[in-house]
Amino acid sequence: MPLIPDLTDPRYLDEVGWFLYHKAYGRQQFGGSYDEERVAYSRMLLDEVLSYCGHDEPWLRDKTVVSIGCGCTGDLAAWPASVKIAVDPLLYTYQKLGMLVDDSAGTSRTVHLAVGIEALPLLDDCADLVICRNALDHMPDPTLGLRQICRILKDNAPLFLSVDIGGFPTPDEPIVFSVDSLKALLKEEFAIVRHTDDHLSHSGWRAGSVRILARKRPQTHELLDADQILQAYVARLAEREQEG
Secondary structure, eight states, X not given: OOOOOOTTSHHHHHHHHHHHHIIIIIOXXXXXXXXXXXXXXXXXXXXXXXXXXXXXGGGGGGOEEEEESOTTSOTTTTOOOSEEEEEOTTHHHHHHTTOOOOOOTTSOOOEEEOOOGGGOOOOTTOBSEEEEESOGGGSSOHHHHHHXXXXXXXXXXXXXXXXXXXXXXXXXXXXXXXXXXXXXXHTTTEEEEEEEEEEOOSSTTSSEEEEEEEEEOOOOOOOOOHHHHHHHHHHHHHHHHHHO
């Protein structure tokens, strides 16, 4: 069973408390319910990502999309993708608080994985698109996070990043990026296709925000030796026969 972390710890209190506070006091742009607002943001994110990637909605119909660090915002609620996977270590907490968003009618159901990026239970080369929106600076180890994203992406598949830069570290946002440090980190695993750095920050204490479209460089995966495993199993069978 997933665990609910200590919500008196500022790292987790700041994450969960922000959503509760916004639900109670902070809604102002769309005027509807909190769920309606988050679905509207999902549509906005859909338009932004597809525009950045140069695709249209029909492209998603047979695609697997993974959202890393989704919070309870319902990043993929309005997306018409074939498979939608949302990953965040606090998703079980949000479920218990009744804060998850239903998917829009006519779209597939989002699969929620309440795990950290370091324990991502997805196979290699399974994702056609990964979205990491306002999450990379929340990770204790962004290098490990990007390696995991690279692992699950298909070769040459796009990664859409939205990352706050500048400012100062906080318990829930411990990493401070500059444009240069972010690009240097990405280039270890990805080719940067496009970037813009004139966006307002997601968090008020950051200096700004960057959008980046990157593509996974072709990778050589370490393969298991099937013949070696088979030979070991055959030898095991022979030992059992001798013992019997």
